Each structure stands twice: as structure tokens, then as C-alpha cells.
Amino acid sequence: MLKVAGVVVLGVVMSIVDVTVVNVALQALSQAFKTSLDTIQWVATGYMLALATVIPVTGWACQRFGTKRLYMLSIFMFLVGSVLAGMAWNIESLILFRVIQGLGGGMLMPAGMTIMTQAAGPARVGRVMAVLGVPMLLGPIGGPILGGWLVDSFSWHWIFFINVPIGIVALVLAWRVLPKDNPEGAKKFDFPGMLMLSPGVALLIYGVSNVPSAGGFSHTKVWLPMLAGVVLIAGFVFRALRFENPLIDLRLLKNKVFASSVITMTFFAVAFFGAMLLFPLYFILVREQSALHAGLLLAPQGLGAMVTMPIAGRLADKAGVRKLVLPGLGLIIVGMAIFTQIEADTNYWQIMGTLFLMGLGMGFTMMPIMTAALQTLTHKDVPNASTTLNIVQQTAGAIGSAIMSVILAGLLATRFGVPTEQGQLVATVAIRDPRFPTHAQAPTLATDAFAHTFTWAAILIALCLIPAMMLPWRKPAPAPSTDGDATEAPPVMLTH
Structure with missing residues (x-):
């Protein structure tokens, strides 16, 4: 394996x-x-x-x-x-x-x-x-x-x-x-479903990705594709619940464990991936680091997750994932709370230590949520479930990044007294150009905007605790096997 x-x-x-x-x-x-x-x-x-x-x-x-x-x-x-x-x-x-x-x-x-x-x-x-x-x-x-x-x-x-x-x-x-492949011979392809879901997801993400450049959700290039995307996705959902062989089987959501995992993943992706946008921006905008150095400064977060992720993987196979996810979210919330007090000259070791702490929390959170989603499904349901989880993660992550971008841009604009769409640009110029009127105060003003944005990020992460409470406390029983279901075969060993 x-x-x-x-x-x-x-x-x-x-x-x-x-x-x-x-x-x-x-x-x-x-x-x-x-x-x-x-x-x-x-x-x-x-x-x-x-x-x-x-x-x-x-x-x-x-x-x-x-x-x-x-x-x-x-x-x-x-x-x-x-x-x-x-x-x-x-x-x-x-x-x-x-x-x-x-x-x-x-x-x-x-x-x-x-x-x-x-x-x-x-x-x-x-x-x-x-x-x-x-x-x-x-x-x-x-x-x-x-x-x-x-x-x-x-x-x-x-x-x-x-x-x-x-x-x-x-x-x-x-x-x-x-x-070796053993294709099951999928049923007739759902072309109408594809013509609704694929463009719907693409339009929704496209509209959301335009939010930072538009400075909010009111611009036509934001709300129009988002609205079209939502309408198409809603049409797909309405049809999928009535069609015999939809492109994505939404009936999987009748599985309570899978449904609670999808809801938790949605909240987590919005909150966590949105918050992750802020750290490189802080390093590049306020501390004037290059993209390369910003990436190096973010490395402790990945190292923290690499420490706990293998442990969480083994524990998730033996116990209920809620026992892992709740402490993991707690560590992320603590880390985010520390960043709400960040300053323009905060020690880099303190920042990297906090990122390492959040990485530990991420290792106990994200993968166990996905584990819970797949644990109780049959072999034939896994492709649909994997696809659903990836759609949720991509879409929710894009929405979270847009939300954080709008909040940060608005706060920067308020601090520097300019329109929302000019907030980040003016802050960058003010910090780097000594001739700018507010150059001396610019790092402090920008950092204050980041600190308040981190507060909103902490609130969004805390909201993840609500759906996380629906995750199983004990390891759920696997799905009953059916004739020809590959789950009946002994699984390949992952270790040794």
C-alpha cells in the first residue's frame, strides 16, 4: 500500500x-x-x-x-x-x-x-x-x-x-x-447534470475570485457569475434528487456521518483557507518580504501538521474523529487569537511558533474530517464521495479567501482613508515609499487592519465547532457489504 x-x-x-x-x-x-x-x-x-x-x-x-x-x-x-x-x-x-x-x-x-x-x-x-x-x-x-x-x-x-x-x-x-482496473460499467452519463454542475461550480468560483480586484461583492463581474453559478448548482440539486443516475449522487447525504463531515468540511474550508490567505500577505505587505521568504516563514505550519497528521490518521481508524477534530480546532483558534494581537515588529520566532501550533491543529482536523466522510461508505460509493468532497473544498476555500480579502481590503481602506478597492494598493505604496504622507504610520495602520481581520478569522474558525459536534464520537460501523462490493476483500496493509 x-x-x-x-x-x-x-x-x-x-x-x-x-x-x-x-x-x-x-x-x-x-x-x-x-x-x-x-x-x-x-x-x-x-x-x-x-x-x-x-x-x-x-x-x-x-x-x-x-x-x-x-x-x-x-x-x-x-x-x-x-x-x-x-x-x-x-x-x-x-x-x-x-x-x-x-x-x-x-x-x-x-x-x-x-x-x-x-x-x-x-x-x-x-x-x-x-x-x-x-x-x-x-x-x-x-x-x-x-x-x-x-x-x-x-x-x-x-x-x-x-x-x-x-x-x-x-x-x-x-x-x-x-x-489493475476493474471498471464497474457506470450507468448512462448524466449530460444535463454535467451541463449544470460543471459550469455552475466554475462560474461560482470565477465570481468569487473576482472579489479582491472588484473590492467587494457589488460589482457585476462578481455577483452576476456567482448568481448564475448558484442557479445552475441549485438546478442540478433539484434534478439530482429526482433523477435515477445523477452525475453526483446526493443521496449519499442520507448517510448521517457523511453529511456531518461535508457540513464540517464546508465550514472549515471557508474559515481555514480564508485565514491562510492573510499570512503571506502580512509578510509581503507589512514586513516587505519576498514571496520566497514568505514561503519559508510559513514552513513551520506545514511542519506542525506533518507531526500530528500521521498520529491523527492512526487514531481516526480506531476512535471517533470528533475526539480529534475538536482539540485540533481548539489549537487553531488559540493560534488565531494570538495573531489578533500581532504588531508591525512582532518577533519572527513568535510568529513561526504560533504557525507551528496552528499546524499541529490542522493535522488533527482536516484529514480526520475527510476520514469520517469515507469510513461508512461502500466501495462503489467512494468515487462519488471523493468528488463531492473535492468540490466542497475547492468552492468553500475560494469563498473563504474572498471573504477574508474583502474584510482586509475594507479595513485597509478605512485606515488609509481611501475607497475599498484601493486599500491594499495604497497600503503597499505608503509602506514602501518614504515620500508618502503617512509613510511613518503605514506599518502600524496596516498591521492594525490585519489584526482585526485575524479576529474575524478566529470567529469563523470558532463557528466550525458547531458542525464538528455532529461528527461521530466513536468509530462508526462500516457500511454493510453488498454482493460484488470490493469492501468484502481484505484491505491491503498500509504499513510494513
């Missing part, structure tokens, strides 16, 4: 790290293609929207073609997109090739989760989730470090070419190591 886990993590980490690697290089790409940052932003946005579009069909594709074939196809498509992006000759071609990357990358996480969960069996889901947590940690921490180094030492082309050797190794290992 460790071989399977290694192959899956190799592919998934490639997709997740690529998001933050490219974000660091946007300035360099803007200069290379002689275009505005608004245009170059589509290099990141196009990838994200392609990711959101393809995730909903992954569950059906796993059942129709088999998880191994789908996983290898995803890696191949991501690899082709990476090569083409590195060879892009203008901004239009780069955006197109990033979309191809996203179509492959979007299927890697849900397909990888399905492969590992089915191979390990319900008794070892916790350890599976702990392994899958590694790439989710490496993305936001390792991405800026790797991206900064590649752009500074080589050129922007290498932020894409770096995927080639990794992708080839992942493809070969997937072919040799992953268990």
Missing part, C-alpha cells in the same frame, strides 16, 4: 504545487509577455476554472473507465499541458495550455483519493487521508519557495518544465504499481 500511496502523492503534489508555483511567477510572466497583470492573472484563473469544471465528472469517469486508467490519463494530460505551457509563444497560448493542465490536474486529487481509499479499505481510511494530506501541505508552503527559486535562478519556462520529469516518473510508476 505504501507504493500505491507514493504514486498517488507524486501525481497529486504536482497538481497542487503548480498552483502556487505559478502565482509567484505572475510578475515575471507579465514582463515576459509585455501584458498587464489583469490579463496575466488568467494564467492562474484559467487553470483554476478548468480544475473546477472537470472535478464533477471524475466520480462517473472512475466507475466508467477505472481509476488507474483515469489517473494515468490525468497525469498525461497535465504533462502535455506543462510542456506546451513552457513552450508558449504568447499570452493567449499560455492561458490555453494552462486550461489543458487544469483539465488533467482537476481529476488527480479525487481519483487519487478513490484509488487509496478503495485499496486500503474502510478500516484504514484515516491513514490514507494522512498520506494524502502531504501534497495539500506542500502546495501552499513549497510552491512559493520552488517558484521563487526557479524564476530567480533560471526562467519562467522552468515553472512548467519542472513537471516533466516528475510527471514521467509518476506515469511509469502508476502503470507498474497501481492495481
Whole structure:
């Protein structure tokens, strides 16, 4: 099982790290293609929207073609997109090739989760989730470090070419190591459902991603796509509850453990991923650090999670996840409360120590929630469940980032006496330009805005305690096996 886990993590980490690697290089790409940052932003946005579009069909594709074939196809498509992006000759071609990357990358996480969960069996889901947590940690921490180094030492082309050797190794290992496919022959594809859910999720995330640049939710480019997305998703839900074979089986929510896990994951993703946006912004805006140094300063959070995640994985297989999630949320809340008192010259060791504490809490929180979601499901339900969890995480995380961006922008604008959409820009200029009228007070004013935003983040994290109370206190019984259900076979050992 460790071989399977290694192959899956190799592919998934490639997709997740690529998001933050490219974000660091946007300035360099803007200069290379002689275009505005608004245009170059589509290099990141196009990838994200392609990711959101393809995730909903992954569950059906796993059942129709088999998880191994789908996983290898995803890696191949991501690899082709990476090569083409590195060879892009203008901004239009780069955006197109990033979309191809996203179509492959979007299927890697849900397909990888399905492969590992089915191979390990319900008794070892916790350890599976702990392994899958590694790439989710490496993305936001390792991405800026790797991206900064590649752009500074080589050129922007290498932020894409770096995927080639990794992708080839992942493809070969997937072919040799992953268990042979036994496609179940999925039922008729739900085209109407896809035409509602995939564009709906993409439009919702697109609208939300426009919030920071628009300075709020009132701009047409924010509320119009968000409204269209919500309408399409609502239409899908209405149809899925009445259609015999929907693209995503919402009847899984009748499982109380799965439903409580999805609700908790939604609240957690909004709160935690929204809060994670604030730390690199603080380092870059107030402390004037580079993206590379900001990534290094965030590393203690990942280290903290790596300490507790394997422990939480083993404990989640033996006990109820609520016993892990509640203390984990408590550690995150304590850490966030400390950041509400942050100052412009707070000692870096204090900051990194607090981030390490929050990392410990994250290790006890995120993966156990996903463990609870999958523990009581049958083998055939895992692809749909994995897809649902990934849609929830992507969408809720984007919404959380937008909420924190709006709060921070509003507070910065208030402190510097400018319109909301100019808050972050004026704060940056005021801190870095000695000629600016409020230059001397700028770091203090900006830090005060961050401290109050951290207060809102702490409140959102605390609200996660409410749905977390619905998680099982004791380890739930596995789903009853059915004829032909692969859960009847002895699970492959995860260790030794």
C-alpha cells in the first residue's frame, strides 16, 4: 500500500504545487509577455476554472473507465499541458495550455483519493487521508519557495518544465504499481447534470475570485457569475434528487456521518483557507518580504501538521474523529487569537511558533474530517464521495479567501482613508515609499487592519465547532457489504 500511496502523492503534489508555483511567477510572466497583470492573472484563473469544471465528472469517469486508467490519463494530460505551457509563444497560448493542465490536474486529487481509499479499505481510511494530506501541505508552503527559486535562478519556462520529469516518473510508476482496473460499467452519463454542475461550480468560483480586484461583492463581474453559478448548482440539486443516475449522487447525504463531515468540511474550508490567505500577505505587505521568504516563514505550519497528521490518521481508524477534530480546532483558534494581537515588529520566532501550533491543529482536523466522510461508505460509493468532497473544498476555500480579502481590503481602506478597492494598493505604496504622507504610520495602520481581520478569522474558525459536534464520537460501523462490493476483500496493509 505504501507504493500505491507514493504514486498517488507524486501525481497529486504536482497538481497542487503548480498552483502556487505559478502565482509567484505572475510578475515575471507579465514582463515576459509585455501584458498587464489583469490579463496575466488568467494564467492562474484559467487553470483554476478548468480544475473546477472537470472535478464533477471524475466520480462517473472512475466507475466508467477505472481509476488507474483515469489517473494515468490525468497525469498525461497535465504533462502535455506543462510542456506546451513552457513552450508558449504568447499570452493567449499560455492561458490555453494552462486550461489543458487544469483539465488533467482537476481529476488527480479525487481519483487519487478513490484509488487509496478503495485499496486500503474502510478500516484504514484515516491513514490514507494522512498520506494524502502531504501534497495539500506542500502546495501552499513549497510552491512559493520552488517558484521563487526557479524564476530567480533560471526562467519562467522552468515553472512548467519542472513537471516533466516528475510527471514521467509518476506515469511509469502508476502503470507498474497501481492495481489493475476493474471498471464497474457506470450507468448512462448524466449530460444535463454535467451541463449544470460543471459550469455552475466554475462560474461560482470565477465570481468569487473576482472579489479582491472588484473590492467587494457589488460589482457585476462578481455577483452576476456567482448568481448564475448558484442557479445552475441549485438546478442540478433539484434534478439530482429526482433523477435515477445523477452525475453526483446526493443521496449519499442520507448517510448521517457523511453529511456531518461535508457540513464540517464546508465550514472549515471557508474559515481555514480564508485565514491562510492573510499570512503571506502580512509578510509581503507589512514586513516587505519576498514571496520566497514568505514561503519559508510559513514552513513551520506545514511542519506542525506533518507531526500530528500521521498520529491523527492512526487514531481516526480506531476512535471517533470528533475526539480529534475538536482539540485540533481548539489549537487553531488559540493560534488565531494570538495573531489578533500581532504588531508591525512582532518577533519572527513568535510568529513561526504560533504557525507551528496552528499546524499541529490542522493535522488533527482536516484529514480526520475527510476520514469520517469515507469510513461508512461502500466501495462503489467512494468515487462519488471523493468528488463531492473535492468540490466542497475547492468552492468553500475560494469563498473563504474572498471573504477574508474583502474584510482586509475594507479595513485597509478605512485606515488609509481611501475607497475599498484601493486599500491594499495604497497600503503597499505608503509602506514602501518614504515620500508618502503617512509613510511613518503605514506599518502600524496596516498591521492594525490585519489584526482585526485575524479576529474575524478566529470567529469563523470558532463557528466550525458547531458542525464538528455532529461528527461521530466513536468509530462508526462500516457500511454493510453488498454482493460484488470490493469492501468484502481484505484491505491491503498500509504499513510494513
